[in-house]
Amino acid sequence: RHGITDWTGAKTGLKWKRNDKVLPSVNANHLPHDDYTLAEAMKDGGYKTFFAGKWHLGSKGSYPDDHGFEINKGGHHRGSPPGGFFSPYKNPVLEDGPVGESLPIRLAQETNKFIEANKDKQFLAYLSFYSVHGPIQTSPDLWAKYQKKATDRGLAKSRFKFDRTLPVRQVQDHPVYGGMMESMDTAVGLVLDKLEELGLADNTIVVFTGDNGSVSSGDAYSTSCLPLRGGKGRQWEGGTRVPYYIRVPGVTKPGSVVSTPASGIDFYPTLLDLIGLPIKEGKQVDGVSLAPVLSGNAIVKRDLFWHYPHYGNQGGEPSGVINTGSWKLIHYYEDGRDELYDITQDIGEQNDMATSKPEVVSTLRAKLNKWLKDTAAKIPQPDKRFNAEKKKGQLQSMKTKKLQSLERGHAGVLAPGWKPNKNWWSSVTTKD
Template sequence: MNFKYHFFTSKVMILGLVLSIGLASGKTKDHNSKQDKQTPNFIFIYADDLGYGDLGCYGNPTIKTPNLDQMASEGVKFTQFYVASPVCTPSRAALMTGCYPKRVGLHNGVLFPHSTTGLNPKELTLADLLKSEGYETACVGKWHLGHQEEFLPESNGFDYFFGIPFSNDMSKKEQAKMGWENYKYQLPLLCGSDTLELDPDQTQLCKRLTDEAISFINTNSKDAFFLYMAHPMPHIPLYASKDFQGKSARGAYGDAVEEIDWSVGQIITTLKQLGIENNTIVVFSSDNGPWLPYKTHGGSAGPLRGGKGTTWEGGMREPCIMWSPGNIPSGMVCNEISSTLDILPTFAHFANADVSDKIKLDGQDIYNLIMEQDYSFDSPRTFFYYSSKGTIEGVRKGPWKLKAVRDTLELFNVEEDISEKYNLAQKFPKRVCELNQLILSFDKKIEQEMRPVGKISEIENSRH
């Protein structure tokens, strides 16, 4: 049975609400018609396991990233930008939904080829929202929010998907290199839900994904579009094409990052050739911090403590660059707290889409924070929670971070002590109590408001 065109009532209802707002305000838009070009295109580029200290513009001395460095000099560089989880799947769920992973049921860790859950098709995603506003939408690269057809991008608001459904190490070929001879799964390269290849040549993956992204941009240059480009690297195993192999002073890891930088440059060049760079917002970030146990095959968190899988700053504070010559101020550094959670409501603002009171979000609209050149606006994000596998392990409020370390609570001023070296809990016990109460109250609240994760069994039952 082909379920490609199975629709879910609640998602359609939510989209209807969003569309009705547009109709009421005179913004009538048909998905098949040309979009009002006063609203910008969006490109969100996500690296995988890239650390805070892995780009030249964030202080890396050996990895050459001229295109990203130029983006930073011509746009806004964020220094306190957080992802909502220190591992893949929950982090990506938060980006797509504007919600903490626990709210959408994808908080327990990464999905594997044997997993039977995924992003619930009833959730309103960033792609759903923009598609309802007339945008063409594409996901190119790594998805990792469920590999069954019901959970893939084309069931979650994207018109087109080309890429891999989970991490690039989840294949028999790669696991055999690490001694797991009995690993039975292969890595599929998908177009939509169709398998094009099994275990594709990963040395060519970055270039193939870049070609697909550029093709999508060229095809839709006269319409509004949203491109989500999620690179599978520098997650291990590390690969680069012949043009980049052995070229970086940082070894195989640097080769992979430098090819990603090349890819970013190709996309920027394409926008300029088409004359749409002034009407396109490009954002670059990473899903979580570097995988430090892999040493030279892992990245660098720079001055930050910890890395992937931890709720120290190095696991969840990421590089973020926003670039758009016609929309975003040039050469600015934003030191305010912000997050991938904020992307959905902020893109909604740029696209003139109103989502207020229609869905429960944890993200904040940071439009004013981005656009105010002197940064007289404070971040609307008054606090941020650090969680791993659904357990809240810390909270950030202003300069203060309370961190649960085993059975104790530690307090850091992360603006003065970016490396989290100096525990101030004994000096400021009232601050510890205040922040701990925030953790306890929020955890209770989100438990009550959790929405169900997508489950194959429940979707199957709904069809009968």
């Protein structure tokens, strides 16, 4: 409803010049100021509010401190850290640290300073890591650690296979990506340790999740999401199914797992419910509170929807999705085709049942169409400039030259003596 259906700043309409069948729909370039955010609700409820890390929801005038966060460390218009993951950061709202300082560690330290300063107050500390995101960078010692681990396990002869639009990584043996993951894990540990140190662990709700699946295709092709199909930016489960950990003292049981489908739209009502703050009158909320589920109870069964009228850098295709918890329908805006999967039996989305289950397709398409209409979703329109023969050649190049190049390049990252700081796996700061 806020109009952001792709990363802010993405090209849309006739500005899109990549020879595709449809024109990506208009995309809002910032979070609307009349959207009443979680931070604003908690601030108005007496909480101190803090943001650190990746924002990517608008330029100056629509930064975190324009949407309810009293303190902002590092959140601006870019989705990638402009200076990479080591200081100097080249970030307009984060002071540089000593040369070579780790960005995730620094963000955790800034978060800890805020927590310590507000340990006797109610607070919201929103730590939004830039990790793991391009550019793919790590330290020489962490590269060496994960290069040895991959080598000791035995190196794969091949790492990629082609799926629809791009090669997709099948093996998790990227030592630079492994190093990035460890740095973020260490940073998370610093914050959890601070809560323990200050005696706050038993009355602080902790949530850990991701905004999308890992990059298995496109950008740096850095990891695999198997057994899920696809990854970040794609319409399959690898793009949308992410970890969601929540610890609510006195409510959740350590190690418990809940299979109830949930979505990012549920964070807002769930957290307000858990801390006893009401939903603002007149505020339209699409999600539901998961508080009953966390207590071992159930919520009303519902369908979940996605709408992505764009082309992703990672191979994603313009599509709408409905997930009922058992059936998942993907409707493609390019040509109107559908895919249908029973994700209770086929989590890897390999068996398309659209042809054999036309009645299910019809029912789910009707639900999806209604939701798209109710939310005034923008549907992409055909691009008259599209050249089918040229596209055929582009795909063939991806299947051959690109795939072969990736195999050579990623094998090189694991070669003894490779220098992670020399060319950062040929990685540069991405345009988003």
